[in-house]
Amino acid sequence: VKISNIRNFSIIAHIDHGKSTLADRILEITGLVGDREKKAQYLDKMDLERERGITIKAQSVRIPYKAADGEDYILNLIDTPGHVDFSYEVSRSLAASDGALLVVDATQGVEAQTLANVFLALDNDLEIIPILNKIDLASADVDRVAREIEEIIGLDCSDPLMISAKTGLNVDQVLEAVVTQLPAPTGDPDKPLKALIFDSWYDSYQGVVVLFRILDGTIKKGDKIQIFSSKLVFDVTTLGVYSPEAMNVKSLSAGEVGFLCASMKELNDAPVGDTITLASDPVEEPFPGFQEVKAMVFCGLYPVEPSEYEPLKGALEKLQLNDTAFSYEPESSTALGFGFRCGFLGLLHMEIIQERLEREFQAKLIATAPSVIYQAKLINGKVLEIDNPSKMPEATELESLSEPYCRLEIHVPNEYVGSVLKLCEEKRGLQQDMRYLSSSRVIITYEVPFAEIMYDFFDKLKSHTKGYASLDYEIIDYRVSNLVKLDILINTEPVDAFSVIVHKDSAYAHGRSLALKLKRAIPRQMFEVVIQAAIARKIIAKERVAPFRKNVIAKCYGGDISRKRKLLEKQKEGKKRMKKMGNIEIPQEAFLVVLKAG
Ligand code: GDP
Ligand code: MG
Numbered sequence: 001v002k003i004s005n006i007r008n009f010s011i012i013a014h015i016d017h018g019k020s021t022l023a024d025r026i027l028e029i030t031g032l033v034g035d036r037e038k039k040a041q042y043l044d045k046m047d048l049e050r051e052r053g054i055t056i057k058a059q060s061v062r063i064p065y066k067a068a069d070g071e072d073y074i075l076n077l078i079d080t081p082g083h084v085d086f087s088y089e090v091s092r093s094l095a096a097s098d099g100a101l102l103v104v105d106a107t108q109g110v111e112a113q114t115l116a117n118v119f120l121a122l123d124n125d126l127e128i129i130p131i132l133n134k135i136d137l138a139s140a141d142v143d144r145v146a147r148e149i150e151e152i153i154g155l156d157c158s159d160p161l162m163i164s165a166k167t168g169l170n171v172d173q174v175l176e177a178v179v180t181q182l183p184a185p186t187g188d189p190d191k192p193l194k195a196l197i198f199d200s201w202y203d204s205y206q207g208v209v210v211l212f213r214i215l216d217g218t219i220k221k222g223d224k225i226q227i228f229s230s231k232l233v234f235d236v237t238t239l240g241v242y243s244p245e246a247m248n249v250k251s252l253s254a255g256e257v258g259f260l261c262a263s264m265k266e267l268n269d270a271p272v273g274d275t276i277t278l279a280s281d282p283v284e285e286p287f288p289g290f291q292e293v294k295a296m297v298f299c300g301l302y303p304v305e306p307s308e309y310e311p312l313k314g315a316l317e318k319l320q321l322n323d324t325a326f327s328y329e330p331e332s333s334t335a336l337g338f339g340f341r342c343g344f345l346g347l348l349h350m351e352i353i354q355e356r357l358e359r360e361f362q363a364k365l366i367a368t369a370p371s372v373i374y375q376a377k378l379i380n381g382k383v384l385e386i387d388n389p390s391k392m393p394e395a396t397e398l399e400s401l402s403e404p405y406c407r408l409e410i411h412v413p414n415e416y417v418g419s420v421l422k423l424c425e426e427k428r429g430l431q432q433d434m435r436y437l438s439s440s441r442v443i444i445t446y447e448v449p450f451a452e453i454m455y456d457f458f459d460k461l462k463s464h465t466k467g468y469a470s471l472d473y474e475i476i477d478y479r480v481s482n483l484v485k486l487d488i489l490i491n492t493e494p495v496d497a498f499s500v501i502v503h504k505d506s507a508y509a510h511g512r513s514l515a516l517k518l519k520r521a522i523p524r525q526m527f528e529v530v531i532q533a534a535i536a537r538k539i540i541a542k543e544r545v546a547p548f549r550k551n552v553i554a555k556c557y558g559g560d561i562s563r564k565r566k567l568l569e570k571q572k573e574g575k576k577r578m579k580k581m582g583n584i585e586i587p588q589e590a591f592l593v594v595l596k597a598g
Helices: 019-029 047-052 084-095 112-123 142-153 171-181 306-321 347-360 414-426 450-454 457-464 504-521 561-575 588-596
Strands: 006-013 059-066 072-079 099-105 127-133 194-203 207-216 218-220 224-227 233-235 238-242 246-248 251-253 257-261 275-278 297-303 327-333 337-344 365-367 374-378 383-386 398-413 430-436 441-449 470-481 483-490 500-503 529-535 538-545 578-581 584-587
Touching: 006 019, 006 084, 006 112, 006 171, 019 059, 019 072, 019 099, 019 171, 059 238, 059 257, 072 171, 084 112, 084 194, 099 112, 099 142, 099 171, 112 127, 112 142, 112 398, 112 470, 127 142, 127 171, 194 306, 238 251, 297 306, 297 327, 297 347, 306 327, 306 337, 306 347, 337 347, 347 365, 365 588, 398 414, 398 450, 414 430, 414 441, 414 457, 441 450, 441 470, 450 457, 450 470, 483 504, 500 504, 504 529, 504 538, 504 588, 584 588
Parallel strands: 006 072, 006 099, 099 127
Antiparallel strands: 059 072, 194 207, 194 275, 207 257, 218 251, 224 233, 224 275, 238 246, 238 257, 297 337, 297 365, 327 337, 374 383, 374 398, 398 441, 398 470, 430 441, 483 500, 483 529, 529 538, 578 584
């Protein structure tokens, strides 16, 4: 096809507004996915994505389409994830697109991520087509939502596309709009090759698979390609497109999207954002790269059994191959033994990695409470980055402690403003701005310590606003705060995995609540367990777990032997997630209690 008949576009939306459903309908209407292979959310390939109904990894698919004008087009649809933690994936997908379909749920309206994604699209100079979705629902309010799109985003919405991605109503009009309203790519197939790597992953059969978009030039199977930043040269062994299954092609030219394999061993051989060129005729200027993503949330992951250390390490290595945003390094804990300190973009990212480890690698894990990175300025002038509270230097060595702050933008209906403000104030937030979008919707901006929103802020926000609030955040800077380390001692031994950093004003309350919650989480043992909370070695709270002997067999004395065996097994099962510390057994839940205290 001619370059003028190519359209490269993404679908962007706030989470749950219907991106993936629309992508499914498009694949169906164009006949790309027949009834037989029809599965809900075709593009969400990972099981986990399907179960959680969220799109984690962006996917791209080539769709042949005969338009109403009688011409044949190639549409390259790039699905994007919708959650804040994955906005780095969104920006990659957008860099490979020329236009975007902005899906807005007509029963909800413009939400925080709608706006955040529009800004990313505008940063990439994309043409944006607004689409009102879910008009099959009685609660759809297209007039109000069209007005919001005009007023808040500034897109013309006088004659909007109104669809139901679920039933397929008017989805044909979406395809026509893609052809008539989005620009064709520009680029010259005869210029030196310049292609943008917008995704790459590790496949156990083919090695590294690279997704790219060609800006200029032509690439053929067998070509010697060069990666711009590293100057490394590779032979293209496989060249193809996803349509929707992998399909080999002989060559691809300016404007096209495809994948290649080139005997690359690691993802770093083809970094996302880098430029591919030909070794024989390299381009002079690369595509401007992407911002590097930085892990913001850290936690320790430990095998339940020491013998599972090596398999866990192997599993982490494999996961890292497919997710450059995830990092890990060995660490050891006096309480938990040998394990790993792992870094994540955010909490959802962390949950997903933990779930994947358990699911794909059958790993049994103990996860410690997540922590942000603190900056510790020492009296001797040194500055340390602390990603593990137990590594915090003694108070006597410290000059000051800084913590990351983020800017929160919360969209909320009028009637919940009071409870949102209250929640933000409780989280040590500083109000920056409050704007009325319309007479009934408000955008509230706060600067809040990231640690305060890290754990349950999102859930709390949802429950305080009956689910109506939406939020977006970005890390802005580090600020000096009055922070202290809170330690937990069990039978007078400090347990490093329980240490947390908290604000001084709430440290006493936090310590007391933590000790109490641990008391409830730690089962009775054969001897007394004493739990203490301490700040700078000063004990501020103390709880006891009374001794108890749990004798399961005694209960069914005289019963049949198979029942006894079952009970024993059940008891063993219950112990699996227990970590033995000295002679005390501590269940996994106890390590998470740390999060919920205070
Ligand atoms: P995404 O997070 O933007 O990818 O949203 P999904 O495509 O996963 O859709 C979220 C939920 O909305 C799912 O339960 C869909 O079935 C539902 N949904 C999507 N489009 C429509 C629609 O047009 N009408 C109705 N009634 N539900 C829809
Ligand atoms: Mg989705």
